[in-house]
Amino acid sequence: MDLEYFFELFLGGLTRGSIYALIALGYTMVYGIVELINFAHGEIYMIGAFTGLIVAGLLTLLGWPALAILVIASIAAMIYSCAYGWTMEKIAYKPLRKAPRLSALISAIGMSLFLQNYVLLAQTPDFLPFPNLIPEFDFLEPIEHIARSSEILIYAVTAVVMVTLTLLIKFTRMGKAMRATSQDREMAMLVGVNVNRVISMTFILGSATAALGGVLIASHIGQINYYIGFLAGIKAFVAAVLGGIGSMPGAVIGSLVLGWSESFFTGYISSDYEDVFAFLFLVVILIFRPSGILGRKESDKV
């Protein structure tokens, strides 16, 4: 019984962690290249979910099959989130490239507030049910009480996204340009990297990841409103910092560690102080490893 309980908490933590990771990946990528806490990243996730909801809602009314809707809604959500991410970068961040970090952060907070209220006013402040687009596969029936198909899909997508992004950054031309930009923007510019394009690309990739997460997670949870992005965004950010912000595997590890610690804390102690524990955990980790679990050690150049 107790081992089973442990295992169930473990799986719950894995779900939580994977959800955080899908959002944290984009967070950490943008940070790694632009060194900006993109506070509005959660909002991009939310916009992705909303676009997915609208598309899925339309197609459901037309009576399409769930799997087709899932694919089309995800693609639409990714396109729109990318467009939002790109536009956001052009308006709110690009003019601030040379400004102090704090200015960019405030601009990001402003963007986050704007997007939240834009959706609140244009759509609704209430929770909307999200159609369940992830089919319950028959072959998963026997283990359904342990892990549902939507959970398994989230695990799989998280893993695939992480591997893809890591490979993309390691081996493609664009990835090399990204790494160069993150190391030294001026230098990258000198050797002919189009930094503006690299940064735009970073935002587009990060937004696409967030949108994919948005549709999957919303479909798993079953409801969305304009505020989901902020709450999830904060947790994802904590996870990214925990793992060492700027590092892709770090984001996933940080998310999983956060997910598990919350799950076990809730399971064995109390969910009353679940978030308190999450934040304390972050503080303790950062005190002993000031740049997170997998973060590069930053030392001052003197």
Place this chain on the structure above:
Amino acid sequence: MKAVLTVTQLTKTFGGLHALDGVDLTIGRNEIVALIGPNGAGKTTLFNCLTGVYIPTGGSVEITSPEGHTTRLNGLKPDKVTSLGMARTFQNIRLFQNMTVLENVMIGRHCRMHAGIPGAILRNARTRREEKAVIDDSYRILENFQLDRYVNEFAKNLPYGAQRRLEIARAMATEPFLLLLDEPAAGMNAQETKDLDDLIVRLRNKEEISILLIEHDMKLVTSLSDRIFVVDYGRKIAEGTPAEVCCNPVVIKAYLGEEIDA
């Protein structure tokens, strides 16, 4: 000659890399010593170990004040080191860019002041006196460094040479008996270098301090220094007067093929 700085068997490793490997170094009262070596030889690392930015892995660093107090510096924080009487400048200029020139120097006086928070709020007679004295002293220092016409200018708006001088002025404001200069002439033209030369000599003569400098400009080094230390791969490879060091075959070998800004 009495030593003000004694470094024995100083070692610093980063992971497996020996940035400093058993360096010995002494500087006497009122002496100018130059530290030279190829790029990446460990010169700045040595500075950082001396001033507390890095904690040395092994060996010891001791300074002796003019009053004769000897203090072991290993593991002390940079601010403590400065208040004990060793000040430094930086290779890449680190001024307080958005503060005025005068304020930069006033910051240097920080560790010689005593006003605390209550003093700042109540602004009692003692604090006022201290504040007035600091402004006064700082202005005088600026005059000495011919920076007085920039008093209220932002540090970032100063010409390059003046920024270098301001860094030295700021360091001098901490009232050191030992001054560490990290490539003070880097990026300067011939005239500016000449002025710097005069300035350093004047500092030594007037303020009676010892100076340790890292420099690539061999002309400046040979004209200024009493002794030269040469380091390479974290080790001292030669030591002596400028004339001795210049003809030392080991030194020539270390520099061979190296591009230096001499």
Place this chain on the structure above:
Amino acid sequence: MSEISEHKILFGWEEIKKSLLTCIWFMFLTFPIMVIQVNTIHRTVEWRWERLFFVGAGAFLLSFLWRYMIRRKEAGIKREETAQNTHQDLLQRLLSNPRFSRPALAVAVLFFLTFPLVFSLYQIDIMTTALIYVVVALGLNIVVGLAGLLDLGYVAFFAVGAYTYALLNVHFQLGFWICLPIGGALGFLFGVLLGFPVLRLRGDYLAIVTLGFGEIIRLVLENWNEFSFGPSGIANIPRPGFMGMDLALHQNHTYIYYLMVGLTVFTIFVVRRLQDSRIGRAWTALREDEIACQAMGINKTRTKLSAFAIGATWAGMGGVVFAAKTTFINPASFTIWESVIILCCVVLGGMGSIIGVVAGALVLKLLPEYFRAFSEYRMLVFGTVLVLMMVFRPSGLISSVRRVYRFEGRNKLEGQP
């Protein structure tokens, strides 16, 4: 010269083409969310095409303005690069000119002194709230503006102050005047406590950890019913009495108002003195360059802690007045958005500039009240303003000016702010 010619062709064909593109892009961008409303509950779809037209027209016109502003800004940066410390914009010049600033100050003093005699209860009430934010924002200004430590959990200290008064009053019937210094002291203590673990962290890591601390305090207040009465909060907190008298509503509001004016003046007085002192310079130096700062003999730990703690003190005192004025507090008043709003007061007003922060807090707290009719759009506008402000005027409404010293010959010196 090219700038001028560019200005001339602001309405040329190229520009119109650009704006058309922007217009089409935004119509595409906002299409699903603005136009389609799918109601998944009633399974209906509503198409709101008219909105697309507004978005298009708005984007078309605003894109001209945007490009014009960006160009002006870039020209401005070029000018600034060659500018001197003495270069100031019109507002700063006016403020530093005694012929303007003295009468302006006199008018301001008179305005604030006669305010309750002239205006209604409601006006007094919102002005008092605004003044509380002025004090708190000035405190945060020490941390963020002067010492450059980004604190996203500042509201925690505000909560500490508010709960100090509320709890001490509930349990020990302590009065407002005793609690005010206790609130400040506890704020200071919490500043030190929370400051210690985060000293090693810098920049963004500091931001997220302070955010975490802010949330921790709020969550503890929410969960620990036995201590804080939980989410339902504490009601019936007494307003401050005047020499033991119970005052009527209007008198009481007037009284709190004057009390707040006094506290504000006191805060400005103290912050000004701190800023121009040894410790104030050390804070600024720490913001500019930590390494160089230490090399100048400044104790990083102590300096950072003092900034944290002194900043928190004002939040603590502000919190006490807040509790006394609202007469009811619950943890929901101390969310991260409150921290963000206080931070915005500082940044929008002008980091490091006292008069800027005062202006920022007044504007941010008063304008929403005067635009109650548009309250739906309040946060939308707020977000937009934040972005625009950062893009076009990152130094805030009134940017800080370094103290200028005049030396007339040797030893004859006179400091002038």
Place this chain on the structure above:
Amino acid sequence: MLKCRSNKTLAVMAALVMSMVFCSAAFAADTIKFGVAGAHSGDLASYGLPSINAAKLVAADFNAKGGVLGKQVELVTEDDVCKPEVATSTATKLVGEDVAVVLGHICSGATKAALGIYKDTNTVLMSPSATNPALTKSGDYPNFFRTIAADDAQARQQVDFALDVLKVKKIAVLHDKGDYGKGLAEFAKGFVEAEKRAQLVLYEGITPGAVDYSAVVQKVKRSGAEAIIFGGYHPEASKIVTLMRKKKMDTIFISDDGVKDDTFIKVAKKYAEGVYATGPKDVSKNPLTQAYIEKHKAEFGSDPGAFFDNAVSASIALLSAIENAGSTEYTAIVKALQTHAVDTPVGTIKFDERGDAIGVGFAMYQVRDGAYVEVK
């Protein structure tokens, strides 16, 4: 007038502003001002906006009949976004405009903050939705009334239902850590412990908005609870219920007013079946209720929102009280509210001395075939 001499411009300015502030009041002195306060914007607007509509409809009816005390009723609406600190400003603004009575506020916290000001100015306040028991039970607010029953009554109903009807032996109490949810849960916990007929096996708060509740659900499973009493709103409730049913747990789910909302059924779909929730007594058979719902549809083209019936009732009760009292004087209104029963959508009500409407209470509902049905 010392200040005028010393600065002319200021005096002129002040005069201008003063005239702006007071002119609106001066023009409309012969109407009865009916204040409506609550969350009219932001995320909680959906709870506050129906009360404005309700007040509009009721005021229009009274005005059509010739007004109250021969004067026309004029609405003064002010937003408090459900924040205590804004609510005090809202209250001072309404008080400054000389409102006779106020309908509001919507959230308990904001109501508590604002009440101090209404109390000092002898203004009667009636809330359609603030359910915190202390508002009436503490006796601190003689000027406060409400047309909704307090949380403790709701918790009582839930616990009695679980013990007497369902006869469960192990109960878990969960809440969303919020003002409303935790308040309810505290009462439920207290009642369960006092009754001693069932064991309280788990008492926990969940984090609203969290992405996943499986850990809590596992904990409920392990605790062996036969029933969950949940205090909170429908978004969290539907997540928990869905998760439990998918994990093949058949634990009985009993919740509150915040869950007795059609959205809950629409979101949780088939998993909502069998869920119990307390809610205001069913008044849909009352002709007055039906009449006002029809009026709302005709006037605003949509179904009325949350607390609409309660808001209509409160508006009727307040305006009738002024009429019955024959003046807008505070003690007269209070007396009228306590002595004269009036017909409202929530029944024929008058108020007890603490301010609760007599006869307004809760009933238990269950989701059956996709709709809430009252459990007899």
